[in-house]
Amino acid sequence: MLMETDLPDDVEALRALVLEQARELEALQHFKARAERLQAIIDALQRHRFGRRSEQLDPDQFELALEDIETALAEAEQARDKASRTSPPRPRKTNRGSLPAHLERIEQTVDVENKACPCCGGGMHQIGEDVSERLDVVPTTFRVLVTRRPRYGCRSCEDAIVQAPAPARIIEGGIPTEALIAQVLVAKYADHLPLYRQAQIYARQGIQLDRSTLADWVGRAAWYLRPLRDHILERLRQSERLFADETTAPVLEPGRGRTKTGQIWAYARDDRPWGGMDPPMVAYVYAPDRKTERPEAHLGDFAGILQVDGYGAYAALAKRRQQLRLAFCWAHVRRKFYDLKDKSPVALEVLRRITLLYVIEADIRGLSAEQRRAARQEHSRIHVDDLHQYLDARQRQVSAKSKIGEAIHYALTRWDGLSRFLDDGRIDLDSNTVERSIRPLALNRKNALFAGSDEGGDNWAVIATLIENCKLCGINPHTWLTETLTKLANGHHANRIGELMPWGNVG
Secondary structure, three states, X not given: OOOHHHOOOOHHHHHHHHHHHHHHXXXXXXXXXXXXXXXXXXXXXXXXXXXXXXXXXXXXXXXXXXXXXXXXXXXXXXXXXXXXXXXXXXXXXXXXXXXOOOOOOOOOOOOOOOOEOOOOOOEOOOOOOOOOOOOOOOOOOOOOOOOOOOEEEOOOOOOXXXXXXXXXXXXXXXXXXXXXXXXXXXXXXXXXXXXXXXXXXXXXXXXXXXXXXXXXXXXHHHHHHHHHHHHHHHHHHOXXXXXXXXXXXEEEEOOOOXXXXXXXXXXXXXXXXXXXXXXXXXXXXXXXXXXXXXXXXXXXXXXXXXXXXXXXXXXXXXXXXXXXXXXEOHHHHHHHHHOOOOOOHHHHHHHHHHHHHHHHHHXXXXXXXHHHXXXXXXXXXXXXXXXXXXXXXXXXXXXXXXXXXXXXXXXXXXXXXXXXXXXXXXXXXXXXXXXXXXXXXXXXXXXXXXXXXXXXXXXXXXXXXXXXXXXXXOOOHHHHHHHHHHXXXXXXXXXXXXXXXXXXXXX
C-alpha cells in the first residue's frame, strides 16, 4: 500500500504511477472475476454431482472435468495474488493431504549464519524452532538385483560339486522380479496405463523394454493367477445371494482389422449392509458374446438370490432353475423415469415415491437382516403397494409405445423381483454394488480402447478380479501381488489356494 511519503513530487512521475496503479487494478479485477467464475463452475458441478441430478453425469468424466477447472482456478488465484500488492486473501479450503508416519523423513536445518546478537554482539542461544513438513518424491527408481550362487568342489573328490539351487521365478530366464511384474499389472489394470505407455515411462529412465516383452510378462503372470480367480468364483457360487452385471469389452478380430463386442461379466457379493460375516468379493469372467447361456455356465450350481438388472438372460436362467430367485434393481427402474421427469408429471411422481424407499433404506443400513425385513414390512411395503396401484392405473391411461408407457411396463413386468426385498433383509434395494465393481473396467476400456484377442479379454478379467478384491479388502494390490507371485513361483500347492486370498491378509 502506498504511503504519502512514497508519492513523487514530479507531475509526470505521479501520472506514470497512477497509470501503473490503474493497470494493476484492472488486471487484479480481471483475475478476481476469473477466479470467482471458476469457483462458481466448481460449486455448480459439485451440486450437479452430489445433488438430485447426479445421474446425469458420468463420475469419471466429472472428475476429469473438475480437475481441469480446479487447475485453472489455482492458476487464476496465483495470478491474482501476484497482481495484488496487498496480502493474499485466506486460501480456499482444500485437502492439503496428510503425511503418514511410515514415510521416511529427510531432515534439513535452515540456520542463520551469524549467531551474534545484533544489539550487543553477544552469543545467542536457541529458544525454539519452527518445523514444517513437505511431501517429496523420488521418481521411479530401478535397481538391479544381482544373485550370486557360489559353487563348491572337493579337492579329494573332483566330481563332487555343490551349489544352492537358483531361486524360482515367474519369468524363467527373464529379467523381471516379481515386484516388477506386479507393478506392470497394477499400472495396467488398476491405474489404466496401457503397456505401450508404460514402456515409454521406462524409456525415460533408460530402460528399453518392448511392449511385447511387457505383454509376455502379463500373460505368464495371468497363467499363474488364473486358479485364484477361479477359486474366488467358486466361493461366490456357494453364497446365498449374489449380484450380477455385464459390460462390453471391445476385442480386436484378427485378420479383419476391426473390433467385435465381447462381454465381461461381473459377479459380486457384499453382505456388509446387513452385517453378514463373509468377506466382500467380486469375480470377472470374459465371454466373446452375450448369449443367455453365459451366466448359467459362470454360476454353475449356485442356488439362491441373484440381484440383477432387467437383462432377459437372467430371467431365462431363473425359469430353468427353480432354486434360483431373482431380485431386480430399483435404480434401473428409477433411471427410466428420471430421463422423463422434465416432460412427464407421472415420472416425477414415480421418482418421489421411489425416493421414499431410499430414505427408509438409509436409516436401516447396517442393521441385521431380520431388523431390515421388519422395518421394510412396517414402513416400505405400503409405499411399494401404493406405487404398484399408481403405475397400474397410469398404464391404462398412456400409450404402451410412449416412453412413459415403456418405463411403466418395465417396472410392472418385474414387480415380483422388485418387491422381493420386502420379505428378505439380505436383499438390497438396487444392484449398485456390482455396478461399482464394473466401473474400473469401463475406465480401463476407455484408456486401452480394446483388447487384442479373446484371450486378452480373459486375462483382463483374471487380473482385474484380483486387483478389485484387494481394493475391497483395503490392501495394497502391488504388495499382495508381489507376495502372491513369489509364492506361486516357489510352487505353492494348488490345494491351498485359499491361503493366498486377499481377505486372508486383512486384520
